[in-house]
Amino acid sequence: MSDQIPTTTSAAETMTGAAGADAAVEVRGLNKQFQTASGIVHALEGIDLTVEAGEFVSLIGPSGCGKSTLMRLIADLDVPTSGELTVFGKTATQARLDQDYGIAFQQAGLLPWRTVAANVALPLELHGVASAARRTRVADLLEMVGLTEFADRFPDQLSGGMQQRVAIARSLAEQPRLLLMDEPFGALDEMTREKMQTDLVRIAADTGAAVVFVTHSIPEAVFLSDRVVVMSPRPGRISDIIPMRLDAAEGREERDDDLREASSFFEMVTEVREALHGGASDGENPAPRAARGVDTR
Amino acid sequence: MTATRNDQRGEVAVRPANQSGAVANPARTRLFGGFLWGIAGVVLIALIWEGYKFFGPDNGVLIGELRVLPRTTDLAMPHLWDMLTRLAEPVTRADGALPLWAVVALASLMTLGIAAAGWAVGVIVGVVFALLMQRWRLAEFGLLPWIVISQTVPLIAFAPIVKSWGSRVEIGSFEWQDWMSVALIASYLAFFPITVGALKGLQSPDRIHVELFDTYAAGYWPTLVRLRLPAAVPYLLPALRLGAANAVIGAVVAEVSTGLQGGIGRLLIQFAGQASGDPSKAWGPIFGAIVLGLVAAGSVALLGMILKDYRRTEEAA
Numbered sequence: 001m002s003d004q005i006p007t008t009t010s011a012a013e014t015m016t017g018a019a020g021a022d023a024a025v026e027v028r029g030l031n032k033q034f035q036t037a038s039g040i041v042h043a044l045e046g047i048d049l050t051v052e053a054g055e056f057v058s059l060i061g062p063s064g065c066g067k068s069t070l071m072r073l074i075a076d077l078d079v080p081t082s083g084e085l086t087v088f089g090k091t092a093t094q095a096r097l098d099q100d101y102g103i104a105f106q107q108a109g110l111l112p113w114r115t116v117a118a119n120v121a122l123p124l125e126l127h128g129v130a131s132a133a134r135r136t137r138v139a140d141l142l143e144m145v146g147l148t149e150f151a152d153r154f155p156d157q158l159s160g161g162m163q164q165r166v167a168i169a170r171s172l173a174e175q176p177r178l179l180l181m182d183e184p185f186g187a188l189d190e191m192t193r194e195k196m197q198t199d200l201v202r203i204a205a206d207t208g209a210a211v212v213f214v215t216h217s218i219p220e221a222v223f224l225s226d227r228v229v230v231m232s233p234r235p236g237r238i239s240d241i242i243p244m245r246l247d248a249a250e251g252r253e254e255r256d257d258d259l260r261e262a263s264s265f266f267e268m269v270t271e272v273r274e275a276l277h278g279g280a281s282d283g284e285n286p287a288p289r290a291a292r293g294v295d296t297r
Numbered sequence: 298m299t300a301t302r303n304d305q306r307g308e309v310a311v312r313p314a315n316q317s318g319a320v321a322n323p324a325r326t327r328l329f330g331g332f333l334w335g336i337a338g339v340v341l342i343a344l345i346w347e348g349y350k351f352f353g354p355d356n357g358v359l360i361g362e363l364r365v366l367p368r369t370t371d372l373a374m375p376h377l378w379d380m381l382t383r384l385a386e387p388v389t390r391a392d393g394a395l396p397l398w399a400v401v402a403l404a405s406l407m408t409l410g411i412a413a414a415g416w417a418v419g420v421i422v423g424v425v426f427a428l429l430m431q432r433w434r435l436a437e438f439g440l441l442p443w444i445v446i447s448q449t450v451p452l453i454a455f456a457p458i459v460k461s462w463g464s465r466v467e468i469g470s471f472e473w474q475d476w477m478s479v480a481l482i483a484s485y486l487a488f489f490p491i492t493v494g495a496l497k498g499l500q501s502p503d504r505i506h507v508e509l510f511d512t513y514a515a516g517y518w519p520t521l522v523r524l525r526l527p528a529a530v531p532y533l534l535p536a537l538r539l540g541a542a543n544a545v546i547g548a549v550v551a552e553v554s555t556g557l558q559g560g561i562g563r564l565l566i567q568f569a570g571q572a573s574g575d576p577s578k579a580w581g582p583i584f585g586a587i588v589l590g591l592v593a594a595g596s597v598a599l600l601g602m603i604l605k606d607y608r609r610t611e612e613a614a
Contacts, residue, residue, distance in 0.1 A: 077508050097514045109505040112609040113527050126513050126523065156609050 022089035024178045024210035025051040025074055030083035032069055032236075042235030043069045047083070049229060049238065053177065056204055056211045058221035058228045060272065066236025067214045068182050074212060075103055075180050087178065099127065101178040102171035102209075106186045108163035110155040116166050117142065117151040123173045141169040144203060161192035168200070172207060179204065179211045185220065194260070197223055201255045218276070222268045223255065230275040240275040244268050343377055350374050375577045383577035384584070397578065401564065401585035408560040409589055411476050412541075412548040415483025416593075419540050422484065423491030430492075431499040431525070432517070444492055452485045453547070456554035475557050483547035487540040494536020498529025530607035534597065541593040549586060561585050 030047040033040050044066040051057045059067035072078045073085060076092040087095035095101060102123075110119045117138050124134045142148045145165040155163055164184060171179060185193045201224060204211050215221050221228045222244060230240040245264065259265050350369045357373075358366035367373050375383075384401070387394040395403075426444065430437035452459070459478045466473035502524050510520045552562025564582040572579040601608070 075512055077511060096512060099514065101512075103509070103512050105505050105509075107505055109503070109509055111506065111524070111527070113530070113607040122523070123513050126510075126515050126519055154606070154609050 022053070022086075023050045024053050024055065024088060025049065025212060026084070026086045026089075027070075027074075028084035030070075030073065030085055031081045032066065032073060032078070033081045044073075044080075045235035045237055047236075047238055049241075051178075051210050051212055053088075053210050054208050056213065056224055056226045058213045058215055058225040059231060060215055060218065060221045060228055060276065061231030061236075061239075062216070062233055062276075064236070065231040065233040067231050069236065070231075071180050071182050071212055071214050075101065095178075099123075099174055100176060101180050102174065102176035103180045104164075104167045104171040104182070104184040106183040108155070108160075108167040110163055110166055110170075112155050115152050115154055116147060116158070119155065119166055120169045120173055122170060127174070137173065141172060144172070144206075145169045145199065159192075161188050161196065164188060164196065165199070168196075168203070172203065172209075175207065175209075177209055179209045179213075181211065182214045183216070184213075186215075193220070198255075200224065218269050218272050219260070219265075222265060222272060223260065228268075228272050230272060239278070242268075242271055242275060346374070347377060350376070372573070372576050375580065379577045380580040380584075383575075384581055388578075397581045401561070401581045404559060404561045404564045404582065405585040405589045408545070408548050408552065408562065409592060411480045411552075411560065412483050412544040412589075412593060415480040415485075415548060416487050416541055416544040418480065418484035419487030419544060420491055420537065423488040423536075423540070424495050426488070426492045427495030427499055428521075430496050437496070441496075444489065447485075448489050452482050453550050453554055456482055456551050460555045475555065478555055479548055479551040479557055479560070482551035483544040486543040486547035490536045490539035490543065491533075494532045494539075495529055498532030498536075499525045501532060502528045527607050530604050534601045534604070534608070537600065538594055538597040541597050542590060545586075545590050545593045549589075561589060 027047050027049040030044055031042070032044040033042055035041075047070060049057075049070075059070060061067050069078065073080050074087060074092060076096040085092050088100050090098065090100070110116075111122065114122065120138045120141050121134050124137060129137070138151075139148070142151055145168060147162060147165055147169070150158060150162065155166070158166070164187075168181075168184065171181075185196050188196065197220060200211075204224075211224075213221070213224060225244050228242045228244060229238055230242065231237065232239040245268065349366070353366060353369040355369055357364045357368040371379070384398040385396055388397045388400045426440060430440055456478070459482060460475060463473040463475070463478040463481070506524055506528070507520070510524055515523070548560070549562040549565070551557075552560040553566055557563060561582050565579075565586065568575075568579045568582055
């Protein structure tokens with residue numbers, strides 16, 4: 001590990017020069033340990049991952065595989081124990097301070113005393129956007145998520161799916177180049193969920209944002225992603241990274257409900273499922289592990 | 298009375314069907330229903346009072362030597378209508394004396410003013426304590442036990458001492474007034490529930506909301522103004538109401554124990570002393586004190602109506 005880090009650091013430094021060329025997220029040899037009463041828990045071990053600008057990457061794996069932890073590290077809500085993590089060539093903290101990403105959690109997390117419009121406006125308000133500009137931006141965002149006529153409602157007057165759409169609009173408020181989403185559709189019913197997935201594919205394509213999407217649903221990951229990162233638990237590791245080859249979609253924006261019935265879709269679902277189960281049952285999983293062992297140790 | 302009540306209740310039951318889909322309607326119905334229940338409670342107490350007075354033995358109900366229910370004589374239990382008519386009569390037989398209700402109202406206003414001052418000080422002190430304790434865990438560990446202990450000290454018992462301390466305070470042209478001692482004692486009782494409520498409220502935002510503000514790189518003050526204070530409102534309102542009730546009690550009792558003239562506390566003692574000759578008169582300031590409490594609690598309820606949007610929860614309807 002110790003020989004590897006200087007090289008990646010210098011690589012990151014050279015990349016910082018060419019601003020636009022930076023990957024959205026660059027993770028090298030990342031470890032995260034939690035101190036608990038029963039000892040040290042290895043939440044993440046030896047994580048290497050690059051998310052290119054505009055790329056949609058899903059993190060999938062059983063509970064305890066550290067997928068949410070990885071997202072929280074990228075969001076700078078937690079600090080890695082060791083390893084390298086850059087967001088658009090900057091430290092995670094700097095990226096957070098620069099508002100380079102938008103975030104949506106499993107719960108909508110709307111402020112109940114604010115109307116839908118005021119909730120979407122919150123990040124703009126906090127960052128001093130003038131009220132006229134704020135209003136037009138909020139109107140655009142609400143139109144994008146199809147909630148224009150609910151602008152003056154309060155969160156408790158909306159269904160769970162609508163609340164989640166407000167949260168997504170809020171995460172897009174500042175046109176971030178990176179969207180972090182932690183099981184945003186986890187609490188929704190299946191029909192709302194599929195609708196939201198289709199919407200998200202469109203929105204992500206429209207805005208050109210890179211997305212890191214945490215989920216435990218295989219079809220969801222397959223439908224949405226350019227690449228699916230399969231993780232295994234205890235310690236949390238990346239066991240496989242599978243690029244999605246879906247006939248229907250040259251570009252992601254062309255994915256629609258027909259894709260859910262395409263044979264390529266099912267092939268990909270099978271591939272991810274096998275990777276998941278292989279990773280879970282076969283702890284060694286020699287091929288990718290060996291390669292990364294060279295990288296990180 | 299009963300007939301009107303039934304009529305009104307019937308109207309309430311019908312209304313939701315007439316105005317379908319109006320969001321504010323169930324709340325208004327509930328408010329109206331609460332109002333009716335309040336009136337029903339007052340009527341019930343009046344009936345029990347007059348009923349017992351009518352049917353109960355003159356000498357009260359005794360078990361052995363022990364009187365478990367009071368005498369029913371006009372001296373011990375004046376008729377309700379006597380109490381009410383007494384309110385309209387002059388307070389003394391002297392020429393130009395104000396009617397009793399006016400004297401009571403003036404005294405109540407003075408006490409309300411003192412209690413309001415005490416409440417305001419209590420709110421400021423309580424919220425400042427809560428902010429300190431929310432910001433620094435250490436302050437919570439250090440302060441909270443003392444704040445709890447402070448309430449075990451019966452400051453009312455020391456009211457005369459507080460008054461005498463106060464009388465020695467003289468800073469420039471500022472001179473400590475006796476009413477300020479009363480307000481101070483009122484604030485001492487008022488700040489405690491407000492501190493506890495405000496602290497709980499400031500600590501109430503969910504982790505998800507706190508982290509959201511972190512991701513916005515929002516500092517302490519923006520987070521306080523846009524997240525913690527609004528989230529504290531549902532906890533603060535009952536605390537403010539408790540504080541208002543405490544401030545009124547504190548003011549009335551402190552008036553009695555410092556001997557402050559002009560307030561309702563003094564009037565209670567004074568008229569109770571005259572009860573053997575004029576039993577209905579003693580009830581004037583009691584009604585005044587009740588109205589005082591209702592006005593104090595009602596003012597906070599009004600505040601709650603203004604802040605009603607902050608009492609929403611996130612759950613879908």
